[in-house]
Amino acid sequence: MSIMIPKKPREYTPSSLEGIMFDALEDMEGDYYVFHSFKIETVKNDTFYESETDFLIFHPKKGVICIEAKAGHVDYHDGQWFYASGEPMHNEGPFRQASQNKWKLTKYIKDNGYADLLNKCKLLHAVWFPSITKNDLNSLTLPPDCDKAIVMTKEALTDAKQYVDSIFAIELPNKKETTMSSREADVFLKKILCPSCYVFPSKSFDSDIKKIVFHRLLAEQINVLNFLEDQRSAAINGAAGTGKTVIAVEKAKREARKGDKVLFLCYNSMLKDDLLEKNDEPNIDYFTIDGLACKMCNTSVPDYARFTSVLEDYYLAGNFPYKHVVIDEGQDFGKESIEESNFLKIIYDCITERDKNGSFFIFYDKLQNVQADKLPGYIIDADSKITLYKNCRNTENIAITSLKPISVRNPELMENAVKGVPAKMYFCSSSDKAIEQVNTSIDALLAEGIKDITILTCKTEKESVLSNLTSNGKFRNKYLFTTYRKFKGLESDAIILVDVDDTTFNKDNVMTYYVGTSRAKLRLEIITQLSEDDCKDILENRLQIEGKIRKAQRELASKLNATGSIV
Numbered sequence: 001m002s003i004m005i006p007k008k009p010r011e012y013t014p015s016s017l018e019g020i021m022f023d024a025l026e027d028m029e030g031d032y033y034v035f036h037s038f039k040i041e042t043v044k045n046d047t048f049y050e051s052e053t054d055f056l057i058f059h060p061k062k063g064v065i066c067i068e069a070k071a072g073h074v075d076y077h078d079g080q081w082f083y084a085s086g087e088p089m090h091n092e093g094p095f096r097q098a099s100q101n102k103w104k105l106t107k108y109i110k111d112n113g114y115a116d117l118l119n120k121c122k123l124l125h126a127v128w129f130p131s132i133t134k135n136d137l138n139s140l141t142l143p144p145d146c147d148k149a150i151v152m153t154k155e156a157l158t159d160a161k162q163y164v165d166s167i168f169a170i171e172l173p174n175k176k177e178t179t180m181s182s183r184e185a186d187v188f189l190k191k192i193l194c195p196s197c198y199v200f201p202s203k204s205f206d207s208d209i210k211k212i213v214f215h216r217l218l219a220e221q222i223n224v225l226n227f228l229e230d231q232r233s234a235a236i237n238g239a240a241g242t243g244k245t246v247i248a249v250e251k252a253k254r255e256a257r258k259g260d261k262v263l264f265l266c267y268n269s270m271l272k273d274d275l276l277e278k279n280d281e282p283n284i285d286y287f288t289i290d291g292l293a294c295k296m297c298n299t300s301v302p303d304y305a306r307f308t309s310v311l312e313d314y315y316l317a318g319n320f321p322y323k324h325v326v327i328d329e330g331q332d333f334g335k336e337s338i339e340e341s342n343f344l345k346i347i348y349d350c351i352t353e354r355d356k357n358g359s360f361f362i363f364y365d366k367l368q369n370v371q372a373d374k375l376p377g378y379i380i381d382a383d384s385k386i387t388l389y390k391n392c393r394n395t396e397n398i399a400i401t402s403l404k405p406i407s408v409r410n411p412e413l414m415e416n417a418v419k420g421v422p423a424k425m426y427f428c429s430s431s432d433k434a435i436e437q438v439n440t441s442i443d444a445l446l447a448e449g450i451k452d453i454t455i456l457t458c459k460t461e462k463e464s465v466l467s468n469l470t471s472n473g474k475f476r477n478k479y480l481f482t483t484y485r486k487f488k489g490l491e492s493d494a495i496i497l498v499d500v501d502d503t504t505f506n507k508d509n510v511m512t513y514y515v516g517t518s519r520a521k522l523r524l525e526i527i528t529q530l531s532e533d534d535c536k537d538i539l540e541n542r543l544q545i546e547g548k549i550r551k552a553q554r555e556l557a558s559k560l561n562a563t564g565s566i567v
Contacts, residue, residue: 536549
């Protein structure tokens with residue numbers, strides 16, 4: 001299915017057939033992004049100019065087509081196009097209008113500083129006559145500037161992809177082809193075709209554009225950012241989904257846009273890679289703490305003692321290369337070896353004592369303290385502490401499910417939060433059944449149009465039921481398979497949590513469940529091999545359920561705000 005922007009057609013006249021054309025374009029399979037009623041509005045020399053393209057189609061590997069649609073009866077005679085009413089058409093007819101809209105888009109791209117992308121993107125135009133057949137078209141004699149190769153007809157209402165692809169395949173005089181990288185295509189979408197203020201991708205190209213899931217900063221989060229403008233240091237706490245990473249990245253960008261160098265630190269390499277891929281601000285350097293240690297010490301493996309010495313030299317010389325430091329997932333920095341080296345405190349001193357305009361901010365979730373036994377000393381001793389409360393990642397049902405084993409409180413949700421469907425919990429009788437259910441869940445999610453799917457194990461990759469079925473960290477050669485630890489700080493439209501067993505809900509392990517489930521934005525599937533006795537023990541001894549338990553598996557699912565199925 002194409003990604004439609006907006007998801008429903010804008011207002012249109014029924015006789016234009018734009019609703020039917022919208023549905024036809026939505027049915028195209030592949031990476032097509034279809035904009036209905038795409039407008040460009042500019043003011044030049046105090047004069048307002050406006051253009052509207054009926055349908056604009058973007059494909060990251062094929063380019064852009066500007067389509068002008070004309071339904072019903074139209075005429076061309078005496079060198080001019082006319083409506084059925086006899087009135088002459090605006091903009092010299094549909095072909096000229098489609099062409100002009102293409103060139104206006106070209107100018108808009110150049111004027112906004114993305115001329116380099118024009119050299120990597122093929123731009124075409126077309127006209128759609130949905131009221132006539134291909135045979136009708138072939139019998140017409142069109143004006144010399146109107147080639148039938150760029151005309152879509154009634155047949156495109158049932159097979160739009162064939163027509164769209166044939167137009168994309170047309171060779172341009174300059175032989176230009178679309179050669180954008182995934183990152184450049186992401187920029188083309190978010191900066192040119194679909195920009196927005198205070199809009200930040202939730203995870204990746206797939207989740208923020210393909211699903212059109214934008215996370216707008218809540219008033220609470222904007223207030224935190226504004227508060228941080230007047231602070232030199234602070235520790236910001238928030239549960240999973242409260243937007244810590246969004247705020248952390250935005251804070252780093254605000255400082256970088258002032259021309260200052262910013263160091264963005266996190267613990268997990270997967271999170272660092274994701275941030276680096278999605279954010280291209282030149283004044284921000286993204287590192288894991290180990291990566292920074294290796295970089296500054298010029299070693300292949302981190303040597304914390306040497307790293308501390310290097311940092312002390314920077315402090316004494318007053319030449320630490322960064323003016324601002326932002327740390328995400330800060331609770332992970334409480335690891336004993338990191339605490340003993342004391343380099344967080346030294347970095348803090350390099351910033352706050354040597355540069356009166358420097359800043360140091362650490363974002364953390366005290367509930368996700370799974371890499372270390374305690375919070376870093378800096379967080380505990382921080383002078384300024386702020387807490388984020390509102391969940392803006394998960395649907396209401398997923399937010400409740402993730403918190404059930406660790407808190408009696410329901411999560412605070414953003415205004416107009418999506419309730420979503422309940423999580424699904426599958427009780428499998430064998431490893432083979434569990435593997436079969438993973439495949440079934442993936443197929444069901446795909447059928448719903450959800451393609452951003454991640455599989456997380458509560459154990460290690462080698463201990464997982466899927467250990468022999470993955471290659472290069474992928475299941476079915478496509479879907480990311482990793483541990484909850486490595487995926488911490490990230491998110492996915494759908495999470496399939498596997499290897500949930502009788503130890504998952506132990507006091508020492510229950511954060512495994514919380515971290516894993518809270519990564520899901522839209523769908524959560526939990527696959528277990530828990531028996532009736534296992535579930536009864538969890539309900540009675542770990543979740544403290546009193547009274548007679550009749551069907552332990554289903555009751556456990558219900559207790560976790562999920563629907564239970566025995567497979």
